[in-house]
Amino acid sequence: MSAVASIVPLAFGALRRNRMRSALTSLGVIIGVAALILTVASGEGSKAVLEEQLATLGTNLLIVLPGSSTLGGARGGPGTGKPLTYADLLAIAKGTSAARYAAPLDRTVVQVVLDNENWLTTVYGSTPDFFAIREWTIANGRTFNSAESDSGAKVCVLGLTVATQLFGDGDPLGQLVRVRSMPCEVVGVLASKGQSSQGQDQDDLVVMPWVTFKSRMMSQDRVHVGSILVSAVSPDEVSHAQTQVTGILRQQHRQPDGDLDDFTVRNLADLAATQEKAADAQTGMLRNVSAVSLLVGGIGIMNIMLVSVTERTREIGIRLAIGASENKVLLQFLVEAVVLSAAGGLIGIGVGIGGAVVLASVMGWPFVLTPVWIFVAFGVSMAIGVVFGFYPARKAAQMNPIDALRFE
Amino acid sequence: MDSDPIIRLEGIAKTYRAGEMEVHALVDVNLTIAKGEMVAIMGPSGSGKSTLMNVLGCLDQPTKGSYRFEGREVATLPRRELSALRLSAFGFVFQGFQLIARTSAVDNVALPLVYAEVPADERWLRAKEALGRVGLAGREAHTPAQLSGGQQQRVAIARALVNRPRLILADEPTGALDTRTSVEIVGLLQSLHKTGITIVIVTHETDIAAYAGRRLVVRDGRILSDEQQAPHDAAADLAGTPERAA
Numbered sequence: 001m002s003a004v005a006s007i008v009p010l011a012f013g014a015l016r017r018n019r020m021r022s023a024l025t026s027l028g029v030i031i032g033v034a035a036l037i038l039t040v041a042s043g044e045g046s047k048a049v050l051e052e053q054l055a056t057l058g059t060n061l062l063i064v065l066p067g068s069s070t071l072g073g074a075r076g077g078p079g080t081g082k083p084l085t086y087a088d089l090l091a092i093a094k095g096t097s098a099a100r101y102a103a104p105l106d107r108t109v110v111q112v113v114l115d116n117e118n119w120l121t122t123v124y125g126s127t128p129d130f131f132a133i134r135e136w137t138i139a140n141g142r143t144f145n146s147a148e149s150d151s152g153a154k155v156c157v158l159g160l161t162v163a164t165q166l167f168g169d170g171d172p173l174g175q176l177v178r179v180r181s182m183p184c185e186v187v188g189v190l191a192s193k194g195q196s197s198q199g200q201d202q203d204d205l206v207v208m209p210w211v212t213f214k215s216r217m218m219s220q221d222r223v224h225v226g227s228i229l230v231s232a233v234s235p236d237e238v239s240h241a242q243t244q245v246t247g248i249l250r251q252q253h254r255q256p257d258g259d260l261d262d263f264t265v266r267n268l269a270d271l272a273a274t275q276e277k278a279a280d281a282q283t284g285m286l287r288n289v290s291a292v293s294l295l296v297g298g299i300g301i302m303n304i305m306l307v308s309v310t311e312r313t314r315e316i317g318i319r320l321a322i323g324a325s326e327n328k329v330l331l332q333f334l335v336e337a338v339v340l341s342a343a344g345g346l347i348g349i350g351v352g353i354g355g356a357v358v359l360a361s362v363m364g365w366p367f368v369l370t371p372v373w374i375f376v377a378f379g380v381s382m383a384i385g386v387v388f389g390f391y392p393a394r395k396a397a398q399m400n401p402i403d404a405l406r407f408e
Numbered sequence: 409m410d411s412d413p414i415i416r417l418e419g420i421a422k423t424y425r426a427g428e429m430e431v432h433a434l435v436d437v438n439l440t441i442a443k444g445e446m447v448a449i450m451g452p453s454g455s456g457k458s459t460l461m462n463v464l465g466c467l468d469q470p471t472k473g474s475y476r477f478e479g480r481e482v483a484t485l486p487r488r489e490l491s492a493l494r495l496s497a498f499g500f501v502f503q504g505f506q507l508i509a510r511t512s513a514v515d516n517v518a519l520p521l522v523y524a525e526v527p528a529d530e531r532w533l534r535a536k537e538a539l540g541r542v543g544l545a546g547r548e549a550h551t552p553a554q555l556s557g558g559q560q561q562r563v564a565i566a567r568a569l570v571n572r573p574r575l576i577l578a579d580e581p582t583g584a585l586d587t588r589t590s591v592e593i594v595g596l597l598q599s600l601h602k603t604g605i606t607i608v609i610v611t612h613e614t615d616i617a618a619y620a621g622r623r624l625v626v627r628d629g630r631i632l633s634d635e636q637q638a639p640h641d642a643a644a645d646l647a648g649t650p651e652r653a654a
Contacts, residue, residue: 006525017510318506321467322567323495324523325488402467405506 004335007328011335018308022340025304028297029344029384030351033377035290037352038359040373043283045356045365050279053196054272060238061133062099064092064228064245067262082262083224088252092230095248098241100233101129104210106226108217112162112206113178119165123156123179123206125213126229131157131190133231141173141188144209152211157188159205179206182216242267297344298384305337305392316396317404330397337389338382345381349374412479414575414606415441415464420473420483421629422459433459434470435629441608443574446601446639448617449610451626458579460626461610465498465577466490478574495523499568499605501597503580505560507552513539513563514548520571538566542596558589565596569605576600578609582616588646594619595642 015022067081086104093102106125111118124130131143144155156179163172163186172186193202214222232241242265249263309316319329353369360367422434433456441447451457462468463475466482469490475483482493494500507516518535526534539548542562552560561581568576578597582590594609594616601607609620617623618640625632 003525006522010522013511013515314506315508318508319519319523320491321465321494321500321502321506322520322523323491323493323498323571325491325495328523402462405502405504 007331026344028300029341030348032294032297033348034352038355039286041356041369044368049365060232061268062230063266065264096244098237099230101133101231103127103129103229104225114166117166125210133229137191138188139191149209154184155187156184156208160192160203163189298388302388309392309396313404313407320401326397330393333393333396334389338385341381341385345378413440414443416476418474420470423471446607446620447622448620449624455626456629457626499573499576501578501581503583517566538570542566575606
């Protein structure tokens with residue numbers, strides 16, 4: 001029979017004799033571990049929401065904006081410098097192996113009218129690739145096709161908000177709406193994306209072919225492009241695509257080496273990374289707080305074990321006198337501490353998961369918890385038992401049996 | 409080496425430091441106890457009899473001198489080997505019973521077997537048997553609080569003999585008991601003595617010492633007298649007195 005196996009029941013017996021104290025001692029670890037699990041789960045849950053929101057922007061997305069000019073020290077915003085052209089778009093579409101789609105994007109705010117109803121919304125002019133890049137899906141009808149796009153057909157696709165505002169419950173497909181002064185056939189309605197992470201209604205839009213947009217909304221200018229959307233073939237290729245797009249545009253614009261780019265390529269993955277970093281920092285801070293509470297829990301265990309060793313001095317004296325070796329007394333008290341902290345850890349994991357599920361449903365994010373955290377939490381609580389149990393256990397083991405037996 | 413005495417003390421001294429003062433608990437003790445003896449150690453408090461008891465039981469180590477237990481020098485053994493020796497060769501009975509509270513009689517008795525790493529089922533059988541030998545069959549599940557003083561001391565004796573010791577050391581085993589119960593307890597020790605276990609009792613009561621075959625008197629850290637005597641028979645003494653209601 002191994003020494004450990006023979007000592008473990010003694011430890012359990014001692015804990016059973018002091019049920020209340022055992023439970024209270026574990027409480028510190030329960031709270032610490034529950035806090036840790038709750039923090040990690042809510043961090044992961046809110047991150048999942050963030051990622052979901054970023055995904056609605058279109059993953060792998062690059063936005064090319066025209067450069068800004070500097071006039072007498074005052075810098076203008078995008079569009080004040082050299083504009084982008086449709087030729088730039090074609091060059092990007094042809095020359096960027098890391099890009100799957102490239103689409104022009106121009107927009108303006110316009111009143112859209114149907115009979116007695118009207119609605120102020122943003123009208124976008126683009127190509128069919130736009131829907132793929134921004135990962136829009138069609139709820140009803142279809143998108144406009146390449147032929148319609150190239151010929152400048154008077155067709156448009158409505159966002160759900162616009163469709164609802166103008167048609168209510170009616171079917172908008174095949175109906176004519178007036179965009180500014182142009183009558184335009186509704187060929188499709190987009191599926192809802194809901195609010196963006198900044199709180200904007202992403203469904204409040206009308207999309208029409210870029211050629212149509214430029215000729216009808218923008219006084220016949222078919223050369224300049226407000227911005228260009230590019231979608232990389234995969235998330236890993238985003239920065240590669242960014243490099244390629246930059247190179248092509250510098251060539252297009254005949255920029256000598258050393259000059260600053262006269263355009264901007266924005267990478268939404270960078271934006272996402274920044275937001276995730278901020279969220280991670282917040283979660284990390286909370287995690288540190290719960291680590292501190294675990295530490296306090298561990299000190300609580302040490303405190304109670306020290307009290308317990310003093311209170312049980314005579315018992316320890318008896319054990320030593322009848323021939324228990326120092327190691328076995330040490331082992332018993334160590335096992336007691338580890339059992340307390342490990343039990344606290346298990347209960348804390350349960351409480352933490354329960355709390356995280358409730359919090360997730362209240363906050364409206366998914367319950368996510370990487371399983372490794374459960375093992376980490378359990379491992380940490382075991383370690384707390386060993387570390388904080390060792391000193392009291394050693395104190396017990398090194399008692400002088402005669403003095404211990406006489407202890408009142 | 410069957411011819412060796414179980415205990416041979418030569419020139420044993422024990423000095424404590426109490427602050428600035430040095431206390432000479434034992435000065436120069438020479439003592440030989442043969443296998444199978446039943447010895448009473450007497451003396452007033454402060455005489456050094458408890459220290460002598462602790463040295464004999466390897467609970468304390470002498471400052472000077474030689475202690476041979478069954479021919480083996482144990483005065484200088486490290487702590488680890490002393491506890492192994494206590495576990496395998498000694499049984500202890502203390503004045504205050506020294507049972508573990510809120511723990512059943514059978515678990516208290518089985519405790520030395522736990523430390524000896526005896527398997528659980530054998531532990532239980534031997535503990536039960538030991539409780540039977542001290543007349544507590546059927547009380548296995550009782551906790552110390554549910555037992556009288558005499559019964560608690562019987563549990564302690566069962567615990568002392570469960571490991572089949574060669575030597576039982578009883579420190580004031582009757583100090584907390586009434587006269588009749590005291591005689592019962594000494595009778596129990598006498599019956600164990602008849603099975604061949606060497607027994608040393610420390611007591612300050614002459615009545616109790618009368619049940620041993622040899623009486624030592626300790627004073628000022630020295631053995632003052634050492635006499636063989638015809639022991640009283642506890643069983644016979646008990647037969648003469650009416651049994652009280654429990």
